[in-house]
Amino acid sequence: MSRKLxxxxxxxxxxxxxxxxEIQALLAPYGMECLSAGELGLPEPAxxxxxxxxxxxxxxxxxxxxANLPALADDSGLxxxxxxxxxxxxxxxxAEAAPFEGGPGRDWYMAMGKVEGKLAEQGPAAPRDCWFSCxxxxxxxxxxEATYEGRANGTLTWPPRGTMGFGYDPVFVPVGDTRTFAELDPEEKHAISHRADAFAKLVAEQFAG
Structure with missing residues (x-):
């Protein structure tokens, strides 16, 4: 058994x-005082x-x-x-774009377009199955250390829809729904997302009992 938070x-x-x-909302019930690496001025490692x-x-x-404190990191992707x-x-x-003052630029619409463009190169019959990992x-x-893995399966849609969420959420339609992650209320997304799946495993080991 891993160490307990x-x-x-x-x-x-x-x-x-x-x-x-998202992570703060998921951790809120467990008495954790969350500090971000950004507000602490910590550098981003390669x-x-x-x-x-x-x-x-x-x-x-x-x-x-x-920080000389326990830390929780997320790595996720489509x-x-x-x-x-x-x-x-x-x-x-x-999603890397031209740098802006204060840090690297990220253009997620460019990234979504790149995915769609590569699918288009395969023709209209290309399967659109995809998944988010966390x-x-x-x-x-x-x-x-301890690690917990989660996944959410879905399909890609085009053009992007919705204004909530972030990253590739506007083109990801989760299995069992017709809306994109970016069209779901945060509470709905938290219930079914790849991050929620990983977090449920973390909670089962770290906070249960």
Missing amino acids: LPGKLVIATHNTGKLR ETGTTFVENALIKAHAAAKA SVAALGGAPGVYTADW VLAIAWPDGA
């Missing part, structure tokens, strides 16, 4: 405000891993060491079956 301060190792909001697990652990360990699982761990890279990694300052 105790109520108190927990660094959320992200500079992504959308991810931070994500040199080739899997979601590796990248989540890189971020969690870097934040735990820098995989498209017809594209051989791409963009996968390179999900954010596909790995939540917890790291402690002494090097202890």
